[in-house]
Amino acid sequence: MIELISASRCTACNICVTACPTNVFDAVKGSIPVIARKDDCQTCFMCEVWCPYDALYVSPNADGPVDVTEEQLELAGAFGSYRQAVGWAEGGRQRPAPEIMQRLRG
Amino acid sequence: MVTASTGFSADTAVYYEVDVLVIGGGPAGTWAAIAAAGRGAKVVLADKGFCGTSGATAPSGTGVWYVPPDPARRTKAMNSRWDLGGRLADPVWMRRVLDRTYQNVNHLAEWGYPFPTGVDGEEIRTSLDGPDYMRLMRKRVKSAGVRILDHSPALELLRDASGAVAGATGIRRQKGDTWSVRAGAVVIATGGCAFLSKALGCNVLTGDGHLMAAELGAELSGMEFSSAYAMAVDHGSVTKTRFYEWAEFTYADGSPIPGAASKGGRSSIAKVLGTGQAVYARLNADAQEQVAMRHAQPNFFLPLNRTGVDPFKDRFPITLRLEATVRGTGGLRLVDEGCATTVPGLYAAGDAATRELVCGAFTGGGSHNAAWAMSSGFWAGSSASDHARQVRGRSRVATRSGQTGLTEGRGSRIDASSLIQSVRQEVLPYNHTYHRHADRLNASLDRLDTLWSDLRSTDAADLSEAVRTREGVAMLATARWMYRSALARTESRGMHKREDYPGRDEAQRHHIIAGGLDEVWTSTANVGGPADEVLAA
Numbered sequence: 001m002i003e004l005i006s007a008s009r010c011t012a013c014n015i016c017v018t019a020c021p022t023n024v025f026d027a028v029k030g031s032i033p034v035i036a037r038k039d040d041c042q043t044c045f046m047c048e049v050w051c052p053y054d055a056l057y058v059s060p061n062a063d064g065p066v067d068v069t070e071e072q073l074e075l076a077g078a079f080g081s082y083r084q085a086v087g088w089a090e091g092g093r094q095r096p097a098p099e100i101m102q103r104l105r106g
Numbered sequence: 107m108v109t110a111s112t113g114f115s116a117d118t119a120v121y122y123e124v125d126v127l128v129i130g131g132g133p134a135g136t137w138a139a140i141a142a143a144g145r146g147a148k149v150v151l152a153d154k155g156f157c158g159t160s161g162a163t164a165p166s167g168t169g170v171w172y173v174p175p176d177p178a179r180r181t182k183a184m185n186s187r188w189d190l191g192g193r194l195a196d197p198v199w200m201r202r203v204l205d206r207t208y209q210n211v212n213h214l215a216e217w218g219y220p221f222p223t224g225v226d227g228e229e230i231r232t233s234l235d236g237p238d239y240m241r242l243m244r245k246r247v248k249s250a251g252v253r254i255l256d257h258s259p260a261l262e263l264l265r266d267a268s269g270a271v272a273g274a275t276g277i278r279r280q281k282g283d284t285w286s287v288r289a290g291a292v293v294i295a296t297g298g299c300a301f302l303s304k305a306l307g308c309n310v311l312t313g314d315g316h317l318m319a320a321e322l323g324a325e326l327s328g329m330e331f332s333s334a335y336a337m338a339v340d341h342g343s344v345t346k347t348r349f350y351e352w353a354e355f356t357y358a359d360g361s362p363i364p365g366a367a368s369k370g371g372r373s374s375i376a377k378v379l380g381t382g383q384a385v386y387a388r389l390n391a392d393a394q395e396q397v398a399m400r401h402a403q404p405n406f407f408l409p410l411n412r413t414g415v416d417p418f419k420d421r422f423p424i425t426l427r428l429e430a431t432v433r434g435t436g437g438l439r440l441v442d443e444g445c446a447t448t449v450p451g452l453y454a455a456g457d458a459a460t461r462e463l464v465c466g467a468f469t470g471g472g473s474h475n476a477a478w479a480m481s482s483g484f485w486a487g488s489s490a491s492d493h494a495r496q497v498r499g500r501s502r503v504a505t506r507s508g509q510t511g512l513t514e515g516r517g518s519r520i521d522a523s524s525l526i527q528s529v530r531q532e533v534l535p536y537n538h539t540y541h542r543h544a545d546r547l548n549a550s551l552d553r554l555d556t557l558w559s560d561l562r563s564t565d566a567a568d569l570s571e572a573v574r575t576r577e578g579v580a581m582l583a584t585a586r587w588m589y590r591s592a593l594a595r596t597e598s599r600g601m602h603k604r605e606d607y608p609g610r611d612e613a614q615r616h617h618i619i620a621g622g623l624d625e626v627w628t629s630t631a632n633v634g635g636p637a638d639e640v641l642a643a
Contacts (some may be wrong), residue, residue, distance in 0.1 A: 008423045015595035018580065021155030021164070021310055023257060023279055042309035044165035045408065049237050060409030062304045062343035085404035086237050096397050104398045 001041040002058050003068050005032055006079065009055035019050040038065070045082055054089075055081030118275065119283035122253065124148045125494035126487065127274055127289035129260045129315060131157025132164070132477065134456025135295030136243035137210065138490070142293075143250035147491035150287050151252050152276060154259040154296075154573075155310050158244035162432055162457070163295055165307040166346065166405065167236040169473035170480075172211045173204055180643030181205055188641055190597040191435075191466025193615060194328075196634035197641050199463035201441070203422060204643075208479035214239070217246060236307075236475065258285055259573045262508025263292065263318045263452075270450035270497075272504035277573055284569075288504055291451045292492030293486045294319050294438060297622040298431035298457035299584040300527065301533050302577075305336055305345040306405075312577040313431075313584035319438055320583060321507045325621040327439040327460040327631070329584075329591040330602045333539050334353065334433035334469050335376065337368060340384070340423035342409040345441040346471075348535040349399055349406055349444055353387040358422060360386075372623030373603070378535040386421040402435040428534055431584070433469045434601065435461040436591070444489025445482050452492055453486035455479065462617060463634075467600020481607060509623065511575040515563040522571055525578035528557055533585050543605045547589050554586050555626075562624065585621040594618050 002024055005016075010032040015040050017025040017033050021044065026036035035041075043062035048054075057068040073079055080089060087093025095101070126142040128135045131153030139151045153160050156541055173183045184200050211231050215221060218398035219242055221229040247254060258278040264286070296315030300308035316326065336345035350368035355362060355375060363385065365374035378385050390397060400407055407417070413421045431437060432501040438447050440463070445453045456479040465474050506512070509518055532550045533539050561582070566576035595618055597611035598604050617631040635641075 010582040017280075019156050019159050021307070023155065024339045040309075042304050042307065044159070044307045045405065046159040046165050046237070046307075050159065051372065060339070060343070061341045063341045077531065081411075082404065082408055086410070093220070094401065095222055096401055098223060100394050101222065101398050101402065102225050103395050104402055106209065 001043055001062060001065060002035050002047065002056065003066060004057045004070060004073065005035065006030060006055045006057070009053050009079065011053055013052070015050055015052065016056060019024055020047050022088040037051060045093070048082045049086055049088055051083070066099050109383055115143060118286040119281065120285045122150050123288045124150050125290045125498065126293065126490045127152065127287045128293045128295055128487065129274060129439050130154070130161070130295035130297060130456070130458065131244075131254065132161030132241065132295065133239070133479035133625060134299060134455060134458070134483035135293070137480045138293045138295055138487030139247050139252045140250050141438070141484045142491040143252050145491040147494055149252040150255060150289070151247060152255040152260055152274070152285070152287065153312070154257075156256045157247065157254050159239050162307040162308050162311065163476070163479070164236045164240040167234060167239070167403065168476040169233045170206055170231070170233045171204065171473040171477035172209055173208065175205070175533070176206060177643045181641060183224045184641045186280045187272060187465065187468065190600070192610070193635060194466035194600070194617065194633050195485070196463045197636070198634060200641070201643065203464045203477050203481045206484055207563055208476040210480045210484060214242070217242060224341045231312060232436050232473070243483065255285060259475055260314065261572055261576055262506055264288065264504040265507045266502040266504060268450070269323065271452040272502055274318070275506065277366065277569065278407070279573060282569070286305050290497045291453065291490035292456045293490050294454045295456050295486070296458045298434065298437060299581060300430050300432045301428055301581055303428040303529055303534065304343050305338070305429045305432065306343050308429065308432055311432055311457070313580040314576065315454070316438060316587070317576070317580035317583050318508070319447060319449065319452060319454065320621060320623055321509055322449045322452060323339065323621075324449045324452060325619055326436060326587050327441040327516045327617050327619050327621050328436035328462040328467070329431070329587040330595045330618055331436045331462065331467050331600055332434040332588045333535070333601050333603065334429040335372065335426035335540060336429050336433060337424055338427055339409045343406050344409055345427050345429065346403055346406045349389060349403065350389050352389040352395070354390060356386045358384050358386065360421065372426070373540065376540045379427065380536040384423045384619050387417070387424045388419075388421045389417045389419060420519030426536070428539065430533065430539070430588070432457055433475070435465045435467065435469065436588070437461065441483065442618045445486035446489060451497070453490045455486035463606040467602060469601055509565050510561050510579045511564070511565060513573070515565050517572070518564055519562055519567055520564045520575050520578065522574040523568070524577045525557070525561070526574070529554070529578065529581045529585050533588070541603055541605055544593060547593050549597055550585065551589050551593070554589070556583060558582060558586065558624070586626045590626045590628050591620045610613060
């Protein structure tokens with residue numbers, strides 16, 4: 001579930017408020033958005049992919065909340081790691097040689 | 107107090123008159139909108155969430171049934187799923203879908219979709235990454251001149267005096283007000299129903315379109331093929347199943363589970379999980395395969411990376427999440443090649459429609475569903491546009507058709523959370539939906555039917571609860587069509603497994619049609635395909 005909006009990374013662009021398919025966030029005038037309906041989070045990670053500032057963290061546990069701190073997540077390199085993996089961060093999608101990818105084709 | 111019922115009769119905050127209204131902005135809905143606009147229709151697309159992230163495809167990605175028009179390859183592609191689907195698919199539709207998918211995927215390439223290059227230097231066009239695909243589709247919808255209403259769940263359809271569809275009305279949930287759209291034709295592209303199981307991207311898929319269409323009298327087909335469960339890391343949401351083909355499955359003590367496999371052995375896994383025991387997986391792949399896998403499906407590895415699991419070394423607990431009709435094949439019944447339903451002006455596409463025509467009785471998940479979504483969406487949008495042109499300028503009085511949860515009754519409102527909880531209790535257990543038996547189906551149906559009749563005398567939901575209430579009502583209706591259809595098919599075929607009828611009965615090589623809300627009924631319809639011969643492209 002969505003666990004955290006990093007106050008130091010977030011620019012209050014509110015893209016997450018718009019992009020979340022289950023309407024989990026609320027925009028707040030003059031501030032960064034809040035996680036208003038955490039129970040509605042379906043753990044689809046789309047907010048992380050759409051956030052240009054890598055300010056969101058979704059825990060892989062879809063069934064319940066998990067304690068995390070911003071410091072831990074920074075240390076683990078979690079912020080932006082998924083956006084990078086799907087190729088939406090600078091540098092695009094890293095692709096191994098076609099010969100390696102061919103190994104998966106039956 | 108503003109309720110969902112008074113919300114429409116007062117002026118809605120936004121109102122549009124268009125040729126085609128598309129409800130749902132996943133692959134099927136976006137292809138429908140683009141096709142309709144391409145034929146000159148004025149189009150509104152309303153999505154419950156955000157067109158571009160909504161639905162099962164955007165967070166996931168999918169294979170696509172993309173086969174070049176070489177007769178040998180097409181024949182092979184058709185036959186590979188023909189038996190698996192219990193020979194209920196229709197070869198005419200399979201050929202059409204292969205043709206249309208080939209053309210549409212080639213459009214994606216022209217539009218700039220970043221297909222990777224294979225060893226032969228050619229682009230590999232047989233799979234799509236969800237985020238890229240749906241971001242591109244949103245862009246194309248907008249540049250086609252379609253107006254997108256995001257965060258605008260539809261609550262009910264509008265009908266004219268003849269019973270034809272005339273639009274829809276709903277809620278703008280980030281504004282707290284209402285919308286209505288008058289339209290000459292409507293495309294239902296709301297996806298299937300996964301009962302809020304948190305399968306990847308599926309919580310927006312609650313059968314809303316099935317309910318709205320049925321309130322106008324639309325019929326369903328193949329709702330017994332609704333028993334799909336997909337594998338995920340325990341407590342995880344990423345229901346990507348392909349890499350579990352590399353897995354060995356064990357009990358907690360490391361001993362192998364007999365018969366367990368991702369393909370053809372998922373039933374054994376469900377049986378163990380059903381007893382409350384944990385099931386563990388570990389993937390066996392060589393170093394090169396591991397690299398390829400990590401790059402092919404980054405979302406598969408996301409929950410593992412974040413919990414410090416190396417799936418090639420560590421055994422990790424897995425679960426099965428219900429995907430019901432999303433990866434099943436049942437949905438709204440189609441009556442012509444333009445994806446018309448039995449209601450004039452109402453079309454259905456993608457997972458909201460039956461996929462038996464292309465998949466028969468076996469899961470249309472992955473490549474076949476993706477091919478179906480882009481093909482049926484294209485056809486539904488095109489024929490909706492043509493229909494709308496015929497009724498354009500005709501003066502039609504539109505009335506609301508929504509019933510349970512939207513009309514006034516005898517004083518109390520539906521408790522949406524408790525309704526949803528009650529429905530989930532009947533459909534989530536493996537021994538209700540996966541492994542079926544008349545005793546359990548009947549017992550469930552008794553409770554579900556009672557629930558339905560209790561709801562019929564309730565008042566309209568408060569505006570703030572209207573969406574959740576209607577989701578609950580839609581899931582309840584869907585569960586009743588599923589189980590009534592499952593009872594009517596007294597055999598096992600494709601994904602539909604009856605413990606009391608384990609064998610296939612050739613006399614039942616037909617479709618089960620279902621419909622009705624207060625009284626759920628079923629009947630049968632003939633299949634289009636041949637019984638025995640091998641298919642030719």
